[in-house]
Amino acid sequence: xxxxxxxxxxxxxxxxxxxxxxxxxxxxxxxxxxxxxxxxxxxxxxxxxxxxxxxxxxxxxxxxxxxxxxxxxxxxxxxxxxxxxxxxxxxxxxxxxxxxxxxxxxxxxxxxxxxxxxxxxxxxxxxxxxxxxxxxxxxxxxxxxxxxxxxxxxxxxxxxxxxxxxxxxxxxxxxxxxxxxxxxxxxxxxxxxxxxxxxxxxxxxxxxxxxxxxxxxxxxx
Ligand SMILES: *Cc1c(COP(=O)(O)O)cnc(C)c1O
Numbered sequence: 001x002x003x004x005x006x007x008x009x010x011x012x013x014x015x016x017x018x019x020x021x022x023x024x025x026x027x028x029x030x031x032x033x034x035x036x037x038x039x040x041x042x043x044x045x046x047x048x049x050x051x052x053x054x055x056x057x058x059x060x061x062x063x064x065x066x067x068x069x070x071x072x073x074x075x076x077x078x079x080x081x082x083x084x085x086x087x088x089x090x091x092x093x094x095x096x097x098x099x100x101x102x103x104x105x106x107x108x109x110x111x112x113x114x115x116x117x118x119x120x121x122x123x124x125x126x127x128x129x130x131x132x133x134x135x136x137x138x139x140x141x142x143x144x145x146x147x148x149x150x151x152x153x154x155x156x157x158x159x160x161x162x163x164x165x166x167x168x169x170x171x172x173x174x175x176x177x178x179x180x181x182x183x184x185x186x187x188x189x190x191x192x193x194x195x196x197x198x199x200x201x202x203x204x205x206x207x208x209x210x211x212x213x214x215x216x217x218x219x220x221x
Contacts, residue, residue, distance in 0.1 A: 002034075003031060003034040003035050003038065003216060003217060004034065004035075004037070004038040006215065006216045006217075007020070007022070007035055007038040007039070007040050007216060008038065010210075010212060010215075010216070013200075014203065014210065015203060017208055018203055018207055018208055018209065018210060019042055019208065019209045019210075020040070020042065020210060020212065021042045021043065021044045021065050021067070021192075021209055021210065021211045021212065022035050022040050022042065022043050022044065022212060022213075022216050022217070023043070023044040023045075023046075023067065023195075023211050023212060023213030023216075023217075024043045024044065024045060024054070024213070024217065025044070025045050025046045025047065025050065025068070025213065025220065026050075026220040026221045027217045027220070027221065028221070029054060029057060029058060031217055032054065032058060033058070035216065035217075036058070036059060036062065041061060041062055041063055042062075042063045042065060042083075043062055043063070043064060043065065044064075044065040044066075044067040044086075044211050044213075045064065045065070045066065045067065045068070046066070046067055046068020046069070046087075047068060048066070048070060048071075048074035048075070048077040048078050049074065049077055051064055051066060051077070051078050051082070052077040052078060055078075055081055063083035063084075064078070064081060064082055064083050065082075065083055065084050065085075065086060065211075066078055066082050066084070066085045066086065066087060067086045067087055067151075067192075067211055068087055069087055069089070069123050070085065070087055070088075070093060072092060072093055072096040075093070075096045075097050075100045076100050079097070079100035079101055079103070079104050079106070079108065080104045080106070082108060083109070084109045084110070084111065084148065084190075085097060085108065085109070085110045085111070086110075086111045086113065086151040086192050086209075086211075087111075087113050087123065087151065088110045088111065088112050088113060089112075089113045089123040089124050089125060090125075091133055091136070091138065091139070094110065094133075094139070094142060094145060095138070095142065097110060097144075097145055098142040098143070098144045098145045099144075101144035101145060102144045106144065107143075107144050107145065107146055108144065108145050108146075109145075109146050109147075109148045110145055110146065110147055110148065111147070111148060111149050111150055111151040111190060111192055112125055112130055112133075112147060112149075112150050112151070113125065113150075113151045113152065114126075114127065114130065114150055114151070114152045114170055114173065115152075116152040116153070116154060116166040116167075116169060116170050117152075117153055117154055117155040117156075117166060118155050119155055119156065124152065124153075127173050130150075130173075130177075134147075134177075134182060134183060134186060139183065140183055142185065143185070145185065146185045146186070146187070147185060147186040147187070148187060148189050148190045149174065149187075149188050149189050149190030149191055149192065149208070150170060150173070150174050150177075150188070150190075150191055150192070151191075151192035151193065152166070152167070152170040152192075152193050153193075153195070154166040154167060154193070154198055154201075154202075156197075160201060163198050163201050164201050164204075164205060167193050167194075167198075167201060167202050167205035167206075167207070168205050170191070170193060170205075171191060171205050171206045174188055174191050174206075175188075189208070190208050190209055191206060191207055191208045191209070192207070192208070192209040192210075192211065193205070193207045193209075193210070194207045194209075194210035194211065194212075195210070195211055195212065195213070196212050196213060196214045196215035196216075199212060199215075
């Protein structure tokens with residue numbers, strides 16, 4: 001299968017309200033351009049400096065999604081252009097994104113990453129921590145960020161039921177937040193969940209953004 005065919009296949013498989021993000025981390029620019037020529041515009045990366053380098057040389061109408069763990073000292077590399085940061089996992093990081101956004105006169109859209117997997121290695125907030133964050137005084141002073149929704153990664157397992165339950169609990173929290181009185185910078189529109197191995201379950205459980213890497217580009221370099 002070519003990249004072009006893979007993109008077409010996922011476009012067809014996804015419901016209208018679900019965005020395909022082509023995860024191009026470690027992939028060379030030539031392959032990203034192949035996907036671009038096939039009409040793909042949303043790409044995901046997990047390293048700030050790699051993201052900046054690709055932004056510099058690739059077409060400017062690409063929407064770049066930061067999906068990996070982001071260190072505060074790296075925010076400055078992507079603040080001028082990043083389309084959406086999926087992986088916000090602390091107040092400290094949010095404060096830094098706000099600061100860098102202010103410098104470049106932007107409001108940077110973010111998702112809050114929830115820790116939904118049983119694996120200990122995955123980053124993210126608990127539900128309780130999200131509620132504390134959104135109700136904190138400090139959060140309300142952050143005028144150069146907006147929160148557009150939530151992101152989560154399921155446990156890496158063959159147990160489909162477990163994956164489904166994790167996505168379902170994230171969706172339930174998303175819907176719960178939607179119905180709450182939230183600060184004006186918060187709106188629960190996007191639910192980023194699903195990767196190559198589990199995107200079909202994620203879509204069934206209400207994903208609005210799937211992040212697909214290897215199933216589009218093949219193995220990583
Ligand atoms: C690498 C990565 C993906 C894509 O994974 P694939 O299994 O290659 O589809 C999705 N989300 C995040 C956060 C990633 O780091």
